[in-house]
Amino acid sequence: MTTVTEQPTTTLKKGYVGQSIARREDKRLVQGQGTFFDDVRRHGMGYVHFVRSPYAHARIVSIDVSKALELDGVYGTITGDEVAISTDPFFEMSVEPGGNIKDYALAVGRARHMGEPVAAVCAATRELARDAADLVEIEYEPLPALVEGEQALKNEVVLHDEAGSNVVWSGVFSWGDVDQALAEADHVVKIDRLHFHRFASTPLECAGALVEYDKGMGEWTIHCNHQMPGIGAIWMAPALRVGIDKLRFVTQDIGGGFGNKICLHPQYVVLCLLARKLGRPVQWTEWRTDQHTANAHGNERTFLDIEVAVKADGEMTGFKVRAIDDCGAFPRYEPLGCIIWAQVTPGMYGWRNIHVDFTQVCTNKSPVSPNRGYSRMQHLWLTERIVDIVAAELGLDPVEVRKRNYVKAEQMPYETPNGCVYDSGDYAAALDMALELIDYGSIEERRKEAAERGKLLGLGVGSTLDSGTNNFGQSTLLNPDLQFSGNNEAASVKLDIFGEVVVTLGTVPQGQGHETTAAQVVADILGCPPEQVNVRRGHDTWFNAHAGFSGTYASQFAFTGLGAVKGAAELLRDEMVKLAAFVLQAPEESIELSDGMARIKDGPEEAALPFMALGAIVNANNAFLPPDFNPTLNHRYVCRPYFGMVDKEKKTGQLTLTYATQIHAAVVEIDPETGEVEIIDYAAVDDCGVRINPQIVEGQVHGATAHAIGAALSEDFVYDEDGTLLTANFYDYHVPHALDMPPLKTGAMESPSPVAPLGAKGMGEGGGGGIHCICAAIQNALRPAGKPIVYDSCNPPHRVWSMLQDPEATRANVEVASR
Amino acid sequence: MIVKGTKELAASREVVWSVINEPEEMAKLMPGVESFEIQDEKHWTAKVKVPLGLGGLKMTINFERLEEREPEFASMRAKGTGVGALMDMTTSFTLAESDSGTSMDWEADVKIAGPVGAMGQRVLQPIVNQQVGQVLTALEQRVTEAGGDAGD
Numbered sequence: 001m002t003t004v005t006e007q008p009t010t011t012l013k014k015g016y017v018g019q020s021i022a023r024r025e026d027k028r029l030v031q032g033q034g035t036f037f038d039d040v041r042r043h044g045m046g047y048v049h050f051v052r053s054p055y056a057h058a059r060i061v062s063i064d065v066s067k068a069l070e071l072d073g074v075y076g077t078i079t080g081d082e083v084a085i086s087t088d089p090f091f092e093m094s095v096e097p098g099g100n101i102k103d104y105a106l107a108v109g110r111a112r113h114m115g116e117p118v119a120a121v122c123a124a125t126r127e128l129a130r131d132a133a134d135l136v137e138i139e140y141e142p143l144p145a146l147v148e149g150e151q152a153l154k155n156e157v158v159l160h161d162e163a164g165s166n167v168v169w170s171g172v173f174s175w176g177d178v179d180q181a182l183a184e185a186d187h188v189v190k191i192d193r194l195h196f197h198r199f200a201s202t203p204l205e206c207a208g209a210l211v212e213y214d215k216g217m218g219e220w221t222i223h224c225n226h227q228m229p230g231i232g233a234i235w236m237a238p239a240l241r242v243g244i245d246k247l248r249f250v251t252q253d254i255g256g257g258f259g260n261k262i263c264l265h266p267q268y269v270v271l272c273l274l275a276r277k278l279g280r281p282v283q284w285t286e287w288r289t290d291q292h293t294a295n296a297h298g299n300e301r302t303f304l305d306i307e308v309a310v311k312a313d314g315e316m317t318g319f320k321v322r323a324i325d326d327c328g329a330f331p332r333y334e335p336l337g338c339i340i341w342a343q344v345t346p347g348m349y350g351w352r353n354i355h356v357d358f359t360q361v362c363t364n365k366s367p368v369s370p371n372r373g374y375s376r377m378q379h380l381w382l383t384e385r386i387v388d389i390v391a392a393e394l395g396l397d398p399v400e401v402r403k404r405n406y407v408k409a410e411q412m413p414y415e416t417p418n419g420c421v422y423d424s425g426d427y428a429a430a431l432d433m434a435l436e437l438i439d440y441g442s443i444e445e446r447r448k449e450a451a452e453r454g455k456l457l458g459l460g461v462g463s464t465l466d467s468g469t470n471n472f473g474q475s476t477l478l479n480p481d482l483q484f485s486g487n488n489e490a491a492s493v494k495l496d497i498f499g500e501v502v503v504t505l506g507t508v509p510q511g512q513g514h515e516t517t518a519a520q521v522v523a524d525i526l527g528c529p530p531e532q533v534n535v536r537r538g539h540d541t542w543f544n545a546h547a548g549f550s551g552t553y554a555s556q557f558a559f560t561g562l563g564a565v566k567g568a569a570e571l572l573r574d575e576m577v578k579l580a581a582f583v584l585q586a587p588e589e590s591i592e593l594s595d596g597m598a599r600i601k602d603g604p605e606e607a608a609l610p611f612m613a614l615g616a617i618v619n620a621n622n623a624f625l626p627p628d629f630n631p632t633l634n635h636r637y638v639c640r641p642y643f644g645m646v647d648k649e650k651k652t653g654q655l656t657l658t659y660a661t662q663i664h665a666a667v668v669e670i671d672p673e674t675g676e677v678e679i680i681d682y683a684a685v686d687d688c689g690v691r692i693n694p695q696i697v698e699g700q701v702h703g704a705t706a707h708a709i710g711a712a713l714s715e716d717f718v719y720d721e722d723g724t725l726l727t728a729n730f731y732d733y734h735v736p737h738a739l740d741m742p743p744l745k746t747g748a749m750e751s752p753s754p755v756a757p758l759g760a761k762g763m764g765e766g767g768g769g770g771i772h773c774i775c776a777a778i779q780n781a782l783r784p785a786g787k788p789i790v791y792d793s794c795n796p797p798h799r800v801w802s803m804l805q806d807p808e809a810t811r812a813n814v815e816v817a818s819r
Numbered sequence: 820m821i822v823k824g825t826k827e828l829a830a831s832r833e834v835v836w837s838v839i840n841e842p843e844e845m846a847k848l849m850p851g852v853e854s855f856e857i858q859d860e861k862h863w864t865a866k867v868k869v870p871l872g873l874g875g876l877k878m879t880i881n882f883e884r885l886e887e888r889e890p891e892f893a894s895m896r897a898k899g900t901g902v903g904a905l906m907d908m909t910t911s912f913t914l915a916e917s918d919s920g921t922s923m924d925w926e927a928d929v930k931i932a933g934p935v936g937a938m939g940q941r942v943l944q945p946i947v948n949q950q951v952g953q954v955l956t957a958l959e960q961r962v963t964e965a966g967g968d969a970g971d
Contacts, residue, residue, distance in 0.1 A: 054905045054933030114932070134902050142907070142932075289934060722930060728937040 016520040016530055017758070020695035023516045024530075025253075025537075034253035035537075040210045040223045042281040046075045046122040048274060049129035050267070050284075051136045052294065053111030053118050056147070056364035056723020057157070058140035060109055063119055067135040073124040074132045076278045078270060080108040080118060086273060087239045090265065094335045095479045098168030098360070101160045103330045105239070105269035111140070112159050112329035113364050114725055115294030120270050122282050145364045145723030149302055149326035152361035159329060159362045168327060168360040169335035169478055173342060173651055175417035176353030178309070181318030185309035189390050190815040196378040197794040198300035198326070199715040201371055201707065202735045203510070205255025206286035207264050207295055213275040220272050221248045226264050227257035227508050228551030229541055235265040240272055247272075252538040254510035258707070259370030260296045261510070262553065263332040292728045297717055298371030299337050300326040301378040308386050309353070310394065314401050318353030319386060325360040325378075328367040335360050337368070339474045340375035343467040343656045345418045347383030348427050349405040352417050364723040370553065372707060373466070377768035380464045381793055384772035388460070388779060389789060393816050398776065399435065402463060403428050413754065419652030420467075423761070424751040425661045427463065430685045434461070434665040437683035437745040443667070451784075456670040457680075458781025462772025466660040466688070468555030468762025471643040474655045480648055487641055489560035490545035493522060493568040494634035495576065497619040499596070499612030501526060503535040503568075504543070506550035507561040512764065513696040514557060518565045520692055521758065525569040526576070527593035528611065545636045555762025558692065559658055560639045563757035567637030575631045579617065580609050582629065639757065658753045660688035662766030664705070666742075668777040672785065675801030677713060677778060679742035684770070687749035688763035689756060694748065700764035701746055708770020710736040716794045782807070789814050822947055823926035826955050827919045830966035835914055835921045836890040838962050842882070848957040850950060851875070860884070867899075871946060876901050876935060890914060904935035920966070927951070 028034050065077040089102040102108075107118045119136050123129035146157045152166035159166055182188055209224035226232045229249035237244045254261070267284060274282045286295065304322040311317060327334045338360050345354055373380075387405070391398040407414045409426035416422065443459050450457035473485030490506035503518050519533040526533075536544065545564070552561070573593060580598035581588040584607055592601045599608035617625070618633045625631075646653030667681035684701050691697045714734040718726045727733040734740075752759030771793055778800060779790040786807030792799060803810055828835050838844045842863045846855040851868040858864065861884040869876040878901035887893040894911035910927040930936075931943060 054903075054936070056932075114937070140905070142930075293934070293937070722932070722936075724932060724936045726937060728934060 015524040017524050017692050018690070018694070019520070020693055021516060021520060021530060023513045023696065024519065025513060025515050029253065036205060036253050036255060037208055037210060037223045037225050037251070038285050042210065042212060045210065045281040045283050046124065046278060047126040047129045048120050048122050048271060048282050048284040049126070049133040050117040050290070051119040051121065051133045051138065052290065053107060053114060053116045053140070055111055055140055055142050056114045056145040057143040057159070058111050059143060060107060060111060060118065061139040061141050064137040065119065067137065068121050068132040071123070071128070071132045071135065073128045075122045075124070075280065076274065077122070077136070078106070078120050078274055078277065080104065080106040083270070083273065084108045087269060088241060090235050090239050092331065093475060093479060093482060094169045094331060097163040097165040098331050098335060099479070100163045101331065102162055103332070105266040105273070113294065113366050114723055115290060115366065116329065117267065117270065120274060122274050122278055126285070145721070147363055147365060147719045147721065147723050149300065149324045149361050149363060152326070152363050153324070153359070159364065166361045166363070168331045168362060169338045170359040171338070171478070173356045173358065173418070175345070175652070176318060178318040178320045178353040178355040181309040181353040182307055182320070185317065186312040186819050187310040187394055188817045189308040189310060189393055190817070191306040191386070191389055192304065192813045193791060194303040194306065194382060194385055195792045196301040196381055197792060198297050198365070198717040199711045199794070200295070200297045200717070201258030201260050203256030203258065203260065206288060206291045207261055207267070208283070208285040209264070209268055209271055210281060210283040211268070211271040211275045212281045213272070215279065218242065219246045219248065220275065221250060222268060223250045224264070224268065225251060225254040225257065225261055225510070226268070227254065227261040227510055228553050229508060229539065230546060230548055230550040231262065232265050232268065233541070236269055236272070239269055249541045250538070251508050254508070257510035257552070258372040259374055259553065263296050263367065263369035289728055292733060293725050294366050296332070296369030297328065297366045299368045299375060299378060303382050306386065308390055310390055314394070314396050314404050316349065316351060316390065316405050318351055320355035321382065322357040323359070325358065326363050326365065327360050328365045329362060330367045331360070331362065332367045333369050335478050336475060337375040339477050339655070341379035342418055342474070343420055344376045344380055344465045345420070346416050347380050348407060348463045348465060349383065349387070350407055354417055365719055366717070366725070372704065373765045373768045374554070376465070376467055377771070380768050381772055384462055385775065385790070388776045389814060392779065392783070392787065393814060398461060399431070402431060402461060419647070420655050422659045423657065423753045423755050424689065425659060425687055426749065426751060427661060427663070430661050430663040430687055430749055431461065431463070433747045433749065434663040434683045434685045437685070437747055438665050438667055438681045446667070450669055454672070456672055456781040456785065458668055458670070458777045458779070458783070460666050460668070460773040460776025460778070460780055462664040462769035462776060464662045464766050464769040464772060466555050466662060466763050466766040467656040467658070468660065469559040469641055469657040470554045470556065471646070471653070471655050472549065473643060473646045473653065476648060477646060477651050485645070486643055487549050487556070487560060488547040488638050489550055489556070489564045490547040490636060490638045491518070491561070491564035491568045492545040492634070492636040493565065493572045495572060495611060495615045497615045499610060499615045501528065501533045501611070503533060503565060504545050505535065505539065505561065506544060506546040506564060507552045507557055508539040508550070509552055512552060512557060512700070513693065514561065517562065517692045517696065521562050521565050522569045525566065525573050528596040532596055532611070547638050555660065555765050558688070558758065558760035558762050559756045560641060562692065562760065563639035564637050566757050567639055568635045571635035571637060572633060575633060575635070576614055579614055579631050583609060583617065657755050658689070658761035660686065660761040660763040660766060662686050662769040664708070664769035664773040666773040666777045668774065668781055670778065670781045670800060672804055675797035675799070675804060677795065677797070677800060679709065679774070682742045683745040683747065685747040685749065686763065686766060687751050689753040689761040690750055690759035691748065692758065692760055697748065697763060698746060701766070702744060704764060704767030705744060705770050706736050706741060708767035709740065709774065710734070711794065712771045712774035713794070714796055716796065787811060820929045820943065820947065821926065822929065822951060823924070826923045826925065826959070827917060828923060828959055828962050829920045830962035832890050832914045832916050832921045834966045835923065835962050838965055839912065839958065840887065840893055844961070848954050848961060850953045869946065869950070871935065876904060878904065878906060880906070903933050905932040906930070
């Protein structure tokens with residue numbers, strides 16, 4: 001039975017929910033018994049290696065694969081020309097000009113970023129495929145490379161001739177009246193330029209897949225680590241000119257995915273073509289250098305001509321900004337990033353007048369994909385930079401400015417100027433908690449003590465919102481013709497013949513502990529221990545319950561994923577009660593489920609049925625059931641959150657549903673001789689509503705914080721003027737390891753979401769707070785050294801050193817006009 | 820990456836010209852040359868091994884003479900391919916008579932693409948400097964010998 005409804009919000013009476021039950025996934029993982037796509041083997045399988053462009057931009061004059069094919073053990077090759085014949089370009093979501101871009105699975109005629117796959121070789125071993133790839137002779141004619149977003153606007157070099165422009169999408173968002181706010185302001189703070197840098201996530205497991213082709217059925221089975229196969233199939237099937245049902249995605253354990261396992265469709269299409277062409281299973285595991293170079297990066301964004309309206313008392317009433325988003329060579333998941341940021345338009349603040357002129361462009365760099373905190377992180381960094389720069393320039397306390405301008409707890413639920421509704425939270429209280437954790441009262445004393453040691457000490461706060469449960473209808477604010485809206489997720493729960501409770505998820509977990517938390521929810525609803533609940537590992541699009549937006553992304557499992565689990569478990573519970581009432585000849589109201597039994601409340605001890613009995617009756621011993629009573633004990637539920645329609649004219653609407661809060665606070669020490677930054681104290685406070693499993697929440701906070709620290713201090717994809725990536729390895733692109741982590745203090749609050757089925761909000765993407773607070777702490781520490789302004793989101797020692805040497809160069813970016 | 824410099828050589832301009840404008844002579848001066856083949860007077864090919872990490876980077880480099888004004892100026896282009904690297908270099912030199920013999924202004928615009936190029940100038944610059952240094956030292960030695968030969 002399948003049921004689709006919007007669920008009323010109910011907070012479960014805490015039983016297993018709310019407990020830090022040990023993650024059930026960890027036993028197999030720490031024992032090396034996890035099963036990843038790379039563990040899947042098939043008879044006769046071939047290994048694929050991609051031949052990648054060494055140039056950022058070049059015309060492909062010729063490709064000669066003959067020498068590779070002569071090598072013993074090479075099964076075959078594929079080139080862009082073959083791809084262009086046998087597939088269609090991927091569906092583009094943008095309006096013109098971006099909508100005219102033709103994006104194929106391999107480069108066709110022109111390579112547009114370093115590392116772009118140009119051809120692929122399949123051979124008997126991975127090493128042989130790599131050697132054979134070196135024998136593919138490709139003649140390139142290098143073309144001028146475009147590596148700056150602002151430069152792209154000039155269209156002196158155009159990446160996609162069919163688009164005729166490097167602009168993918170552009171539009172103006174205006175809510176309230178920012179010009180009036182600026183006219184009435186006591187101070188107008190102008191910031192010429194801020195830059196959010198390009199970085200990515202570093203999952204332990206690189207991307208890849210093993211693809212089998214069933215010639216008889218014309219179907220592919222893709223054993224993979226795609227984190228959003230529903231969307232992957234929507235891209236792949238039309239390109240391959242088949243129906244979606246011809247693509248079966250199977251995942252098991254996945255070693256992390258932070259958005260960069262969403263845009264794998266180009267490589268997967270190549271694998272599908274090779275499997276069909278060669279008549280054998282083919283396997284590809286991405287090399288780490290390739291993951292750095294050309295998997296997918298996070299969006300790089302430059303903010304220009306910022307003007308902020310500030311009242312004399314520090315109240316900020318509005319701002320305007322011009323944003324240029326660099327999505328790399330192809331808009332693979334884009335232009336969604338041009339609207340996703342609007343989920344958090346005013347950040348955590350009460351700004352009512354906001355004007356954003358947003359343009360997204362292509363450059364000769366790796367394409368981007370969602371990256372933990374996708375698009376909102378960049379915008380929230382802007383709001384946080386504005387707050388700290390305004391405070392610094394007007395001589396205000398950044399903590400007080402935040403508290404004055406935060407949306408207040410009593411205003412919840414709070415509607416933003418663009419119609420989003422912040423569901424719950426107490427930002428000021430969370431900030432107080434973070435400050436207490438780092439002993440805010442002693443900062444000046446510590447600053448003095450550090451100065452005596454020749455160090456510059458600073459405190460910074462980062463406030464961020466982790467918006468969860470996307471309304472895909474926001475895509476129509478970019479392209480009114482798109483046929484997407486709402487969201488959904490599915491799950492199934494059944495009672496098997498021996499009384500096992502079996503759950504399948506529509507989500508595709510990559511380490512978030514879904515098996516554990518789903519078991520906790522089901523156990524509470526059915527009245528059995530979590531150990532009795534078997535949550536199937538991974539996802540199989542042929543056999544798991546799933547819906548159009550299934551996947552694990554955008555901080556929504558706690559809402560839609562567990563909402564679907566809850567809905568299916570409740571349907572099963574109701575049917576189990578009905579069945580037990582029939583068997584025990586008792587009213588349904590008198591039946592209770594507990595300890596893995598269905599029994600009559602306050603009835604005799606023997607008036608009880610173990611779950612095994614219920615499962616056996618329906619599945620194996622059902623002759624006595626009357627014809628009009630047909631329990632299945634097998635239920636699928638689709639959780640469909642309610643958003644309503646967006647207003648395409650006003651560009652308003654509920655773009656997402658839950659808003660988890662993170663307040664991060666950092667204390668840093670800077671060595672003025674070297675620009676080296678050391679984090680000496682750090683606190684992260686997270687409020688994601690009801691915590692299903694506090695330890696899992698804590699783990700996500702730790703991971704997001706590490707991610708943020710890396711991004712703030714060292715992880716930066718730097719390109720030279722020819723478009724060559726200079727930081728394509730762990731030596732140059734330093735990801736924090738355990739020894740880089742500061743002592744981490746965490747705090748938790750619970751402001752239950754009034755709209756989520758369990759009161760729980762999606763979370764785990766709040767790492768942006770770490771970037772904001774480190775930028776703020778560096779700026780604060782550097783105040784005695786000429787008051788430089790931190791204008792970039794990544795501040796490795798050389799950049800901090802530059803600010804120390806020439807603070808005026810950064811200050812030239814800022815101007816204050818006061819009445 | 821542009822590298823350039825000036826080298827004073829203790830030999831006449833004609834002697835220097837005869838060495839550096841003769842492909843086979845130059846091949847002897849280049850470090851790591853494993854084989855050398857002349858196609859015609861304007862094109863030749865060398866297989867070289869660049870000392871880069873374990874084992875070195877093997878490249879096949881195709882040279883093309885672009886312009887020459889004997890005995891003062893010549894330029895050429897070199898395009899090389901190797902595993903993980905593409906090299907495209909345009910180089911030129913200008914010879915002038917000087918008190919010590921010949922003054923050679925040289926310049927090379929080197930573009931490295933591919934993962935090797937991704938190592939950045941932090942690694943490539945010292946390697947290029949080392950290679951150029953070795954060539955110039957060998958050139959100095961060779962023109963001195965050639966000058967001596969001419970003097971005999």
